[in-house]
Amino acid sequence: MNTTPSKYIIQASNLSKTVVTKSGLVEILKDVHLGIENSEVVAIWGSSGSGKTTLLSILAGLDAAYTGQVNLLGYDLAKLTEDAKAQVRKQSVGFVFQSFLLIPELTALENVLLPLEISGELTPHRIQKAEELLGLVGLTHRSKHYPATLSGGEQQRVALARAFVIDPQVLFVDEPTGSLDSDNGKLIIDLLFQLNAVLKTTIVIVTHDHDLAKKCGRILQIKAGRLIDQNLPSEERS
Numbered sequence: 001m002n003t004t005p006s007k008y009i010i011q012a013s014n015l016s017k018t019v020v021t022k023s024g025l026v027e028i029l030k031d032v033h034l035g036i037e038n039s040e041v042v043a044i045w046g047s048s049g050s051g052k053t054t055l056l057s058i059l060a061g062l063d064a065a066y067t068g069q070v071n072l073l074g075y076d077l078a079k080l081t082e083d084a085k086a087q088v089r090k091q092s093v094g095f096v097f098q099s100f101l102l103i104p105e106l107t108a109l110e111n112v113l114l115p116l117e118i119s120g121e122l123t124p125h126r127i128q129k130a131e132e133l134l135g136l137v138g139l140t141h142r143s144k145h146y147p148a149t150l151s152g153g154e155q156q157r158v159a160l161a162r163a164f165v166i167d168p169q170v171l172f173v174d175e176p177t178g179s180l181d182s183d184n185g186k187l188i189i190d191l192l193f194q195l196n197a198v199l200k201t202t203i204v205i206v207t208h209d210h211d212l213a214k215k216c217g218r219i220l221q222i223k224a225g226r227l228i229d230q231n232l233p234s235e236e237r238s
Helices: 052-059 082-092 108-119 124-136 152-164 182-199 210-215
Strands: 008-021 024-037 041-045 067-072 093-096 170-174 202-207 218-223 226-229
Touching: 008 052, 008 202, 024 052, 024 202, 024 226, 041 052, 041 182, 041 210, 052 067, 052 170, 052 202, 082 093, 082 108, 093 152, 108 124, 108 152, 124 152, 124 182, 152 182, 182 202, 182 210, 202 210
Parallel strands: 041 202, 041 218, 093 170, 170 202
Antiparallel strands: 008 024, 008 067, 218 226
């Protein structure tokens, strides 16, 4: 059941994560507080090893080994079973990863349709929606092609369409340009912002790319597991 309504679609309070290593305890995240509102595009920006991907995993309900409180779409994640969290993600959360994660044996359109097939929602209306999304990312002419015949940029665009096909309320994006050249990286980012404008999806982007972070509506800067700034100075974002 949903908790008390909040203006935040994603919220974390007193969030910390510690792991045990051969050298002793290592704090990955330290007393993180944040709130993300509906339709925002937010960057979690920091260097490699800063804790940004771990933070994304916890916010998305993929990592349950933490202390503090995390609310996603009105749910206190600590109070949900793994099956319940998976159900929330299946219905309302999309993901885009650096490595695309397309199924080689499926065409571009079949890859986009895969979340609907898994959830048993493969209706004619949904198939039409998938075809429209491929059109939005400029790949109508490649819908019957397999991943091996697509460029890296085209594969990431298929992954974008697949993420949006369930009409997610929240989209988590992990280093979306990390495997792409600069031209394709720019195209993917432009598409993300276009889809946000059309579909009003809340987008959380994990990145070490300062230029990408500055394009987002807000920046959560993370360093050594701590949020040290929730915005860069305005002159740096101009």
